[in-house]
Amino acid sequence: MAQIELEGINRVFTLGDSEVHALCEVALSIEAGEYVAVMGPSGSGKSTLLNLLGLLDRPNSGHYRLEGRDVTTLSADEQAAVRSARIGFVFQSFHLVPRLTAVENVALPLMLAGVSASERGARVSQALKDFGLASRAHHRPEELSGGQRQRVAIARATIMRPALLLADEPTGNLDRATGQEVTALLEDLNAAGMTLIVVTHDPSMGARARRRLLMEDGFIRQDVRKPASPSLAADQPQTAP
Amino acid sequence: MSPADTLRFATRAALGYPLRTALMVLAMSIGVAAVVMLTALGDGARRYVVEEFSALGANLLIVLPGRNETGGVNPGSFVSSTPRDLTTSDAAALLRLALVQRVAPLAVGNSEISFGGRLREVMVVGTSADYVDIRGFGVASGQFLPPEDFGRASAVAVIGETIRAELFGNQNAIGRMIRLGDRRLRVIGVMSPAGRGLGMNSDELVLVPVATAQAMFNTNSLFRIMIETRGRDALVPAQAQVEALLRARRDGELDFTVITQDAVLGTFDRILSALTLGVAGIAAISLAVAGILVMNVMLVAVTQRTGEIGLLKALGASARAIRLAFLTEAALLSLAGALSGFVLGHAGAWVIRLVFPALPAWPPSWAVIAAVGTALVTGLLFGVMPARRAANLDPVQALMKR
Ligand SMILES: Nc1ncnc2c1ncn2[C@@H]1O[C@H](COP(=O)(O)OP(=O)(O)OP(=O)(O)O)[C@@H](O)[C@H]1O
Ligand SMILES: [Mg+2]
Numbered sequence: 001m002a003q004i005e006l007e008g009i010n011r012v013f014t015l016g017d018s019e020v021h022a023l024c025e026v027a028l029s030i031e032a033g034e035y036v037a038v039m040g041p042s043g044s045g046k047s048t049l050l051n052l053l054g055l056l057d058r059p060n061s062g063h064y065r066l067e068g069r070d071v072t073t074l075s076a077d078e079q080a081a082v083r084s085a086r087i088g089f090v091f092q093s094f095h096l097v098p099r100l101t102a103v104e105n106v107a108l109p110l111m112l113a114g115v116s117a118s119e120r121g122a123r124v125s126q127a128l129k130d131f132g133l134a135s136r137a138h139h140r141p142e143e144l145s146g147g148q149r150q151r152v153a154i155a156r157a158t159i160m161r162p163a164l165l166l167a168d169e170p171t172g173n174l175d176r177a178t179g180q181e182v183t184a185l186l187e188d189l190n191a192a193g194m195t196l197i198v199v200t201h202d203p204s205m206g207a208r209a210r211r212r213l214l215m216e217d218g219f220i221r222q223d224v225r226k227p228a229s230p231s232l233a234a235d236q237p238q239t240a241p
Numbered sequence: 242m243s244p245a246d247t248l249r250f251a252t253r254a255a256l257g258y259p260l261r262t263a264l265m266v267l268a269m270s271i272g273v274a275a276v277v278m279l280t281a282l283g284d285g286a287r288r289y290v291v292e293e294f295s296a297l298g299a300n301l302l303i304v305l306p307g308r309n310e311t312g313g314v315n316p317g318s319f320v321s322s323t324p325r326d327l328t329t330s331d332a333a334a335l336l337r338l339a340l341v342q343r344v345a346p347l348a349v350g351n352s353e354i355s356f357g358g359r360l361r362e363v364m365v366v367g368t369s370a371d372y373v374d375i376r377g378f379g380v381a382s383g384q385f386l387p388p389e390d391f392g393r394a395s396a397v398a399v400i401g402e403t404i405r406a407e408l409f410g411n412q413n414a415i416g417r418m419i420r421l422g423d424r425r426l427r428v429i430g431v432m433s434p435a436g437r438g439l440g441m442n443s444d445e446l447v448l449v450p451v452a453t454a455q456a457m458f459n460t461n462s463l464f465r466i467m468i469e470t471r472g473r474d475a476l477v478p479a480q481a482q483v484e485a486l487l488r489a490r491r492d493g494e495l496d497f498t499v500i501t502q503d504a505v506l507g508t509f510d511r512i513l514s515a516l517t518l519g520v521a522g523i524a525a526i527s528l529a530v531a532g533i534l535v536m537n538v539m540l541v542a543v544t545q546r547t548g549e550i551g552l553l554k555a556l557g558a559s560a561r562a563i564r565l566a567f568l569t570e571a572a573l574l575s576l577a578g579a580l581s582g583f584v585l586g587h588a589g590a591w592v593i594r595l596v597f598p599a600l601p602a603w604p605p606s607w608a609v610i611a612a613v614g615t616a617l618v619t620g621l622l623f624g625v626m627p628a629r630r631a632a633n634l635d636p637v638q639a640l641m642k643r
Contacts, residue, residue: 051637054555056554056555056636056637056640057636057637076559076560077559077560077561080554080557080558080559080560081557081559082557083554083555083556083557084556084557084558085557087557089555089556091640095548095549095551095552095555095640097549097552098257099253099254099256099257100253104253108553108556109556109557111242111246111250112242112553112556112557112558112562113557114242114243114246116243117245117246156556160557
C-alpha cells in the first residue's frame with residue numbers, strides 16, 4: 001500500500017461562467033519516503049495538487065487515500081487533525097506570524113495540538129538547534145534573513161514529525177545560495193524518512209528529486225523516476241541553469 | 242489548544258496591534274466610564290436630597306397651609322397659597338396633643354440687619370425654642386430663643402455664623418443690640434456653623450421669636466408648622482391627631498396639609514432614582530456603540546490576519562480553536578475596556594466629589610456591575626460574528642492572501 005494514492009481526481013474552479021480545470025483525472029501513487037518534484041508551467045495546477053494532498057482543498061471528484069484511509073470524506077475538523085499529525089507545509093512566502101518570535105512560530109503546531117508548554121520548550125529549542133537557529137530563537141521574523149525565515153518555517157513544519165512534507169516553491173523567494181541551503185535541509189529531512197513533495201520552477205532543484213512530475217493544464221504529463229543516488233544527481237545537473 | 246494557550250495567543254494578538262487595541266479599549270472604557278460617572282452624579286444628587294431631608298431630624302410632621310388634593314406631595318406643597326391662615330394659636334393647640342413632643346411654628350421673611358454701620362440682607366425665621374431641637378442645630382455661643390408663649394414678641398435674636406462674622410468680626414456678638422428691619426433686638430446666641438437642611442443654611446439666618454417676626458412682617462399667618470412626634474411609631478397616629486385637631490379648629494375644613502418627612506423623601510427618592518436610571522440608560526447606549534466597534538475591530542482583525550488564519554488551519558488548527566482564539570481576543574478587549582472604564586469612571590466621580598464637595602457622587606454598585614457586565618456581554622456578543630467568519634475561512638484562499 002502506497003502512502004498516497006490519488007484516483008481520478010478532478011478539481012474544477014468556476015469563475016462566473018467559465019470553468020477552470022485545475023486538475024484533470026489525476027491518478028498518482030507515492031510511497032512513504034519518496035522525494036517528488038512537481039514541475040510545470042504557471043497555472044498548470046501544481047499548487048492545487050499540493051493543497052489537495054495537504055487536505056487544504058477537496059477534489060470535485062475522485063478519491064484520495066492517505067496511508068490507506070480515504071481522507072476525502074473526512075469532516076473539516078478530522079482533516080485538521082490529520083494535517084496536525086501527519087502533514088507539514090512549507091510555503092514560498094514563509095507564512096510566519098509576524099508578531100511571534102522564532103520559538104513561538106515553531107511552537108505553534110505543538111500549541112495547536114495541545115502539547116504542554118514545558119514539553120514544547122524542550123522540543124522547540126532542540127529543533128531550532130538542529131536547524132542552526134539557536135541564536136535567533138527570540139527574534140521576530142522581520143529581524144531574520146530570508147533563509148533564516150524559511151528555516152524557521154521548515155522547523156515549524158517538521159516539529160510534529162509529520163510523515164509528509166509539502167513545499168510549494170520553498171526557494172522561490174530566496175537567492176540561489178540560500179535556496180540551495182534550504183533544499184539541502186529539505187533533502188536531509190527526506191533522507192531521514194519523511195516523504196517530500198516539492199513544487200518548483202527551478203529545473204536544477206527539480207533535477208535533484210528522485211521522481212519528477214511534469215504538469216500541464218491540470219494533467220500529469222510525465223512521471224519520471226531515476227534510480228540514481230541524490231549525490232550523483234547533484235553532481236550531474238541535467239539542465240543548464 | 243489548551244485554554245491557557247488560547248488566552249496567551251489572544252493576548253499576544255491583541256498586543257500585536259497596539260493602536261487598534263488602544264482605540265478599542267478607549268471606546269469601551271468611555272462607555273463604561275460614562276455610565277459610572279453619570280450614575281454617580283444622579284445618585285449623588287439623590288443622596289444629597291435625602292441627606293438634606295434627613296437633616297430635618299426624624300419623626301417629623303410638617304403642616305402646610307392649603308389643601309393638596311391627592312394627599313401626596315407635589316411641587317404645590319412647597320408653595321404656600323393660604324386659603325385660611327395657620328396661626329400661632331394652632332401651633333399652641335398642637336403642642337397639647339399627647340403624641341406631640343415639640344412644635345415649632347415658622348414665619349419667614351426677608352429683612353435688613355445692621356450693626357455698627359454694617360448692613361446686609363438676611364432671611365428672618367420666626368420660630369420657637371423647640372426649633373433648634375427639631376432641626377438638630379447646635380448653638381455655638383449664648384443661648385437659643387427662650388421657651389415662652391408663642392404670642393410673646395421678645396426683642397431677641399439668634400444669628401447664624403456667617404452673619405456674626407460679617408457684622409461683628411472678632412468682637413463678641415452676645416448681648417449686642419442689632420437693628421432688624423425697624424426693630425432693635427438683642428443678640429442672645431450664635432448658631433454653630435454649617436447646619437443645613439431644606440435649602441436653608443442656618444449660617445445665613447437670623448432667628449427671632451415667631452411673634453416678633455409676625456409683627457415685623459405684619460402678618461398673622463405661619464409659613465408652616467413643624468412637629469416632632471413622640472417616637473417613630475407615633476408618626477402616623479400623630480398625623481391623624483394633628484389633622485383631626487386642625488380640622489376641628491377650622492370648622493371641619495381641610496384647608497391644610499400634613500406631610501411626613503417620609504412622604505417627601507420617598508417622592509424625591511423616586512424622582513431622582515428614575516433620573517439616575519435614565520442617564521444610566523443613555524450612557525448604556527454608548528456601550529452598545531462600543532460593542533459594534535468591537536465587532537468592526539475584530540472584523541478588521543480577521544481581514545488583517547487572513548494569512549495567519551490560513552496558516553493556523555494548515556498547521557492543523559480546528560475551526561473551534563480559531564473561533565475561540567478570536568472570541569477570547571474580543572473578550573480581552575472588552576475586559577480591558579471595562580476595567581479601564583471602571584477606573585476612569587471612579588476617577589471622574591472622584592473629581593466630581595472634589596469639585597462639588599456637598600454632592601456625595603458615588604456610583605451605585607448596580608450601575609457599576611451593569612456597566613461592566615454590559616461591556617463584557619456586548620464585546621463577546623459582537624465578537625461572535627467575526628470569530629465565526631475567521632473559523633469558516635477557506636484555508637487555501639486565506640493562505641493566498643498576504
Ligand atoms: N481559487 C481559485 N479560483 C479560481 N481559479 C483558480 C483558483 N485557484 C487556482 N485557480 C486556477 O487553477 C489553475 C491552476 O492553478 P495553480 O495555482 O494550481 O497553478 P500553479 O501551477 O501553482 O501555478 P504557479 O506556478 O503560477 O504557482 C490556474 O488556472 C488558476 O487560475
Ligand atoms: Mg503555485
